[in-house]
Amino acid sequence: MRSPITAGLCTLLLLAILIELVIMAGLISPFVIPLPSRVVLAVGKLWTAEDLPLAFGITLAEAAVAVALATAVAVPAGYVMWRLPVLGAAYRPWLGALFAAPTVLLYPLFLVLFGRSHTTVVAMGALTAAIPITLHVLDGLTGVSRTLENVGRSFNVTGGQLFWKIQLPAAAPTIFVGLRLGLIYGLVNVIGIEFLIVYGGLGRVVSSMYDNYEFPGMYAAIIFIVLIAFLLFWVLEHGEKASRTF
């Protein structure tokens, strides 16, 4: 077994078989961990009875709206803080503290304001996505090399040209890191809030499966979400590598 990927997959498969045997032997209750074979079979039921594709679509749509809203607010906010350094100096530490703080815990406030609705899910996703995007737009533009700007000025470029041709392209890698973080935070929080308020897409499916004692389906839904995260991580990592080759 030379390939580590094959080794990883085989280990997972062996683990699933071992769990199946241990449960069949009665060492673990099937109400704690359902038989892996039943989890696989539950995918079909999840697909039809719970309309998994629709739930996935709802989650994606909520995350897309949340990240779009966050970007629409955060990019101009980061830009303004860069153009007006007093604002940048005043708000940068606050934003840094907010980024590290458990913002998601404030979700009951949104629940009070908007009820159990898509608005609450989107608002929480947007709030958590906006913070890293604002920070990275500000840091990206602030970190542009003075030498690059001076070269531009020596060519007598206008303020607009300096921004579009030099400052923005130089800040772009950092801004993209912010957008990537914003996307991850937005999606993670959308699913998390869906689970917590039992509303919306994939997160709601996990919670309602648990509430209905449909444990194989619940495990299948959780594995589906992990696969989505796996795919998102892979796409973002390879997207970043591909963008570096340009």
Added chain:
Amino acid sequence: MGASRPFAVTLVRIATLVIVLSAWEALARSGLVYQDVVPPLASIAGAAINILLDPTFYYDAAVTIGEIVGGYALSVVAGVGVGLLFGLQPFVRAAFIPYVNALATTPKIIFLPIVMLAFGVGPASKVALGAFAGFFPVVLSTSAGVLQVDPTLVKVARSYNLTTWQTIRKVHLPAMRVPIVTGMRLGLGVAVIAVLLAEIKFSNAGLGFLAIDFYDHFEIASLYATLLIIFFLAAAVNSGMSRLERSLQR
């Protein structure tokens, strides 16, 4: 100019706070929204004082702190151990790091039903979820830290015929203290979030339970006050870990 800049920054901050708080108070008193949904600031401050004077708060805080400490301790031990294994065994790392990355990106709260099936509704399930959530930043940071250790140091250890365990203890761990502490800071942050969210979702004690209990009884001012207290406590813990991290980097 140099002297006026900090003054201007302070002025902007004060002005922002005044504007936000005035806007809140105006909204609360405007009648545009149901007053209980946006309570006046005095009500929130009064509720915060009542909560802090109530012994129940300290019992719930003790439960939450216990769950966080238990979960976090497990996550650090397991995270550093597995991180070292990943760092020292490239094949194992390549085989399993994709799964660790995927799980690290997944919202941990969705695993709450699984840990509740295994450990019940009490503190044990919160400890387990905190341990699970905190594990990933620690393992990722530790395994990345092993790769950054100067190979010369490892060669010197080998030339002295140090055993693997001695090399880990005398070379790797001291050389990796910064990435490990970074992972521990991030791990503590997510462990705190996981424990509190789990308490909010299903529990019968703890600060998260206190908050959602106020919500269920529509005591909104107390809910806001509790969330603000939790938020600032969690931010203070994070700030303490950041200071520790910075002091190690010097």
